[in-house]
Amino acid sequence: MSAMNAFYAQSGGVTAVINASACGVIETARKHKNRIANVYAGRNGIIGALTEDMIDTNRESARTIAALRHTPGGAFGSARFKLKSLAENRAEYERLVEVFRAHNIGYFFYNGGNDSMDTAHKVSQISKRMGFPVACIGIPKTVDNDLPVTDNCPGFGSVAKYVAVSTLEAALDVASMSKTSTKVFILEVMGRHAGWIAAAGGLAGSAPRDAPHIILFPEIPFRKAAFLKRVGECVRKYDYCVIVVSEGAQYANGQFLAEAGTRDAFGHAQLGGVAAVVASMVRDKLGFKYHYAVADYLQRSARHIASATDVKQAYAVGKAAVLMALEGKSGVMPVIKRVSEQPYRWRIDVAPLTRIANKEKMLPRRYISKDGFAITPACRRYLAPLIRGEDYPPYINGLPDYVTLKGVPVRKRLGTKFMV
Amino acid sequence: MSAMNAFYAQSGGVTAVINASACGVIETARKHKNRIANVYAGRNGIIGALTEDMIDTNRESARTIAALRHTPGGAFGSARFKLKSLAENRAEYERLVEVFRAHNIGYFFYNGGNDSMDTAHKVSQISKRMGFPVACIGIPKTVDNDLPVTDNCPGFGSVAKYVAVSTLEAALDVASMSKTSTKVFILEVMGRHAGWIAAAGGLAGSAPRDAPHIILFPEIPFRKAAFLKRVGECVRKYDYCVIVVSEGAQYANGQFLAEAGTRDAFGHAQLGGVAAVVASMVRDKLGFKYHYAVADYLQRSARHIASATDVKQAYAVGKAAVLMALEGKSGVMPVIKRVSEQPYRWRIDVAPLTRIANKEKMLPRRYISKDGFAITPACRRYLAPLIRGEDYPPYINGLPDYVTLKGVPVRKRLGTKFMV
Numbered sequence: 001m002s003a004m005n006a007f008y009a010q011s012g013g014v015t016a017v018i019n020a021s022a023c024g025v026i027e028t029a030r031k032h033k034n035r036i037a038n039v040y041a042g043r044n045g046i047i048g049a050l051t052e053d054m055i056d057t058n059r060e061s062a063r064t065i066a067a068l069r070h071t072p073g074g075a076f077g078s079a080r081f082k083l084k085s086l087a088e089n090r091a092e093y094e095r096l097v098e099v100f101r102a103h104n105i106g107y108f109f110y111n112g113g114n115d116s117m118d119t120a121h122k123v124s125q126i127s128k129r130m131g132f133p134v135a136c137i138g139i140p141k142t143v144d145n146d147l148p149v150t151d152n153c154p155g156f157g158s159v160a161k162y163v164a165v166s167t168l169e170a171a172l173d174v175a176s177m178s179k180t181s182t183k184v185f186i187l188e189v190m191g192r193h194a195g196w197i198a199a200a201g202g203l204a205g206s207a208p209r210d211a212p213h214i215i216l217f218p219e220i221p222f223r224k225a226a227f228l229k230r231v232g233e234c235v236r237k238y239d240y241c242v243i244v245v246s247e248g249a250q251y252a253n254g255q256f257l258a259e260a261g262t263r264d265a266f267g268h269a270q271l272g273g274v275a276a277v278v279a280s281m282v283r284d285k286l287g288f289k290y291h292y293a294v295a296d297y298l299q300r301s302a303r304h305i306a307s308a309t310d311v312k313q314a315y316a317v318g319k320a321a322v323l324m325a326l327e328g329k330s331g332v333m334p335v336i337k338r339v340s341e342q343p344y345r346w347r348i349d350v351a352p353l354t355r356i357a358n359k360e361k362m363l364p365r366r367y368i369s370k371d372g373f374a375i376t377p378a379c380r381r382y383l384a385p386l387i388r389g390e391d392y393p394p395y396i397n398g399l400p401d402y403v404t405l406k407g408v409p410v411r412k413r414l415g416t417k418f419m420v
Numbered sequence: 421m422s423a424m425n426a427f428y429a430q431s432g433g434v435t436a437v438i439n440a441s442a443c444g445v446i447e448t449a450r451k452h453k454n455r456i457a458n459v460y461a462g463r464n465g466i467i468g469a470l471t472e473d474m475i476d477t478n479r480e481s482a483r484t485i486a487a488l489r490h491t492p493g494g495a496f497g498s499a500r501f502k503l504k505s506l507a508e509n510r511a512e513y514e515r516l517v518e519v520f521r522a523h524n525i526g527y528f529f530y531n532g533g534n535d536s537m538d539t540a541h542k543v544s545q546i547s548k549r550m551g552f553p554v555a556c557i558g559i560p561k562t563v564d565n566d567l568p569v570t571d572n573c574p575g576f577g578s579v580a581k582y583v584a585v586s587t588l589e590a591a592l593d594v595a596s597m598s599k600t601s602t603k604v605f606i607l608e609v610m611g612r613h614a615g616w617i618a619a620a621g622g623l624a625g626s627a628p629r630d631a632p633h634i635i636l637f638p639e640i641p642f643r644k645a646a647f648l649k650r651v652g653e654c655v656r657k658y659d660y661c662v663i664v665v666s667e668g669a670q671y672a673n674g675q676f677l678a679e680a681g682t683r684d685a686f687g688h689a690q691l692g693g694v695a696a697v698v699a700s701m702v703r704d705k706l707g708f709k710y711h712y713a714v715a716d717y718l719q720r721s722a723r724h725i726a727s728a729t730d731v732k733q734a735y736a737v738g739k740a741a742v743l744m745a746l747e748g749k750s751g752v753m754p755v756i757k758r759v760s761e762q763p764y765r766w767r768i769d770v771a772p773l774t775r776i777a778n779k780e781k782m783l784p785r786r787y788i789s790k791d792g793f794a795i796t797p798a799c800r801r802y803l804a805p806l807i808r809g810e811d812y813p814p815y816i817n818g819l820p821d822y823v824t825l826k827g828v829p830v831r832k833r834l835g836t837k838f839m840v
Contacts, residue, residue, distance in 0.1 A: 014596050044599040073592030079600040169721035172493030176434050179464040180499040293716035301589035305724055387818035398807035
């Protein structure tokens with residue numbers, strides 16, 4: 001069997017460790033040159049395949065590829081671009097297979113969330129029907145930790161560590177000033193539908209008096225009166241109150257506390273500003289001095305405080321994806337299986353994309369305390385190992401030494417235009 | 421000369437390294453037990469002296485005191501409490517001296533900004549007049565870097581490093597998604613009057629295409645049209661635009677942008693800070709998809725990414741303060757003197773409090789580019805060494821192992837009530 005090329009693309013919101021998965025893919029492929037001649041990477045994700053704009057990773061040095069392991073963001077460019085259904089836009093899928101055929105691409109590694117797993121699954125099917133079967137392997141990535149089957153998602157452990165550390169640090173700041181200054185501090189974190197990231201804030205403390213004193217999960221309908229009552233109690237008891245709020249926090253009717261009114265390419269509402277909304281409630285009803293932080297992209301790009309567990313797992317799923325492809329698998333995704341909790345041990349397992357595609361894993365109710373404002377010991381046991389270990393990037397002159405690719409384009413073979 | 425006690429207090433907004441100064445004070449005092457029997461620390465800053473509520477640091481182990489070096493926030497409690505002028509409230513100053521006399525306190529170490537240096541200076545004078553002369557030594561601390569005389573302030577280097585690293589990381593995130601997602605990212609940082617912290621964001625890049633593309637300083641009057649023009653140019657040239665904005669950004673008439681009272685898409689008054697205001701300008705006039713982060717307390721408590729230079733200097737000024745007191749000095753503050761720039765070398769010098777008290781050091785105009793949106797090479801040379809080196813705290817189970825004091829109170833000797 002002669003060597004074919006592989007295509008790798010990053011999809012959706014990037015993470016602190018998605019490039020570690022890319023590193024795992026490329027380094028592993030390079031060990032199997034007899035089977036995978038080159039890894040082409042989509043410039044700006046799947047758009048790069050549709051427009052035949054691919055990066056020749058063979059033109060990147062071993063040193064550069066190794067440095068991807070400690071570089072946040074999406075080094076090849078990612079895209080919020082969801083292929084429509086087959087019925088709606090068959091042309092996009094056919095174009096993909098055309099480009100793959102023109103570049104002798106026999107392996108498709110798609111690094112993304114559940115939307116992307118749907119795409120990878122469809123490409124797997126249609127490529128077969130078009131007589132150019134491509135091994136399609138999903139590689140899990142999402143800070144939201146909302147993929148099913150896998151015990152956790154690469155990308156989540158690092159944002160969880162960032163949120164836990166930031167909550168701990170800000171709480172020390174607030175506690176030391178509460179006598180004469182800020183009483184209420186609010187940290188807004190990501191997690192549109194699932195409260196995993198907000199839950200991670202709960203790792204900052206374990207006793208009732210420890211921050212965070214209140215977590216607002218998307219899974220628990222927001223009740224203003226109960227919330228304000230709790231804030232008041234905390235300030236009376238501890239002299240201050242630290243709140244972690246998910247951007248997806250919502251009322252019982254499903255309305256987000258803060259809805260910006262705009263929508264992204266997937267039709268999701270663009271959120272932002274829930275911390276300010278919560279702060280104004282505290283100000284209006286309780287009159288406490290408050291401050292709030294909005295972590296936004298800082299949380300998902302904070303490679304400087306990445307979880308070593310997360311980095312290892314991100315690399316491992318990239319590596320496993322290549323090995324699965326070489327074993328002849330297609331339509332699957334490597335998943336992380338928790339083998340034991342204490343000590344924490346995990347291994348890579350395999351799951352069909354159909355079990356992942358378009359499904360969301362919410363924070364289970366048993367991970368949230370009865371009153372809805374905290375995490376349970378079970379949740380803590382689940383989360384704790386995922387933030388464990390530090391994996392610092394190298395520094396030069398006080399700044400992380402992140403790598404930039406040369407990004408040499410692969411010569412076009414079709415040259416035909418395709419509008420996305 | 422028999423040993424006397426010392427009093428140490430933290431004042432104003434805390435930093436990632438103010439406890440490193442406390443560590444320097446206490447460890448150095450412990451080496452001179454023949455002169456300094458004990459260091460009493462004010463619980464909640466100077467309020468602890470006024471209310472005779474002091475922490476007995478001799479009850480804290482050497483290990484705990486050493487751990488202050490890597491613990492953010494104010495371990496003894498700080499206060500936003502400025503003593504009034506002597507004319508207005510002589511009673512407060514007299515009370516301080518009374519408490520000092522009752523507890524045989526011959527040394528007063530006040531760790532704060534320019535307000536605190538004013539207080540320390542006054543206590544030095546009045547204690548002499550009251551026949552109980554106390555050696556009053558200021559210890560510089562402020563994230564704002566706005567103290568005069570000293571080359572830089574402990575606390576600033578770490579927030580500068582946090583802002584530079586965060587800007588770099590978020591920019592990689594935005595760059596990788598800009599094809600289909602966010603075009604404009606805004607990071608709001610502290611610095612109400614001086615643009616030092618905003619300037620530090622400029623360290624994230626050096627070429628024109630590098631982020632941040634725009635810095636909004638309090639020192640440069642905000643001109644909306646010029647700003648929006650520049651944002652548009654950046655997006656056209658680089659496909660994205662990263663902006664670092666100081667919370668103190670203001671119009672030519674001195675009005676803060678954050679107070680400008682803009683409205684969101686629904687006609688609601690815009691909540692929150694300057695980042696949201698700037699974001700809404702970008703949305704309304706340019707229509708680009710945007711995101712913003714508000715670093716707030718995260719930036720000044722981020723001990724996990726502290727500058728090693730900053731930690732060393734924070735410790736050094738604490739140590740020097742004790743040594744100065746033991747040399748018989750009073751009414752002075754240890755300052756940092758830059759001896760050479762390349763290689764960066766510094767030493768501790770001494771300055772009278774009268775030269776520090778109530779004065780602010782603004783970012784000089786020559787540190788800001790002609791167009792007002794960037795830092796100059798001179799500014800870069802000044803800032804670069806201050807963020808150099810990493811000084812990671814120890815971790816346990818994925819979280820920094822920050823210390824909490826026992827905080828055993830010193831037995832009251834006066835017992836009289838004093839209302840603050």
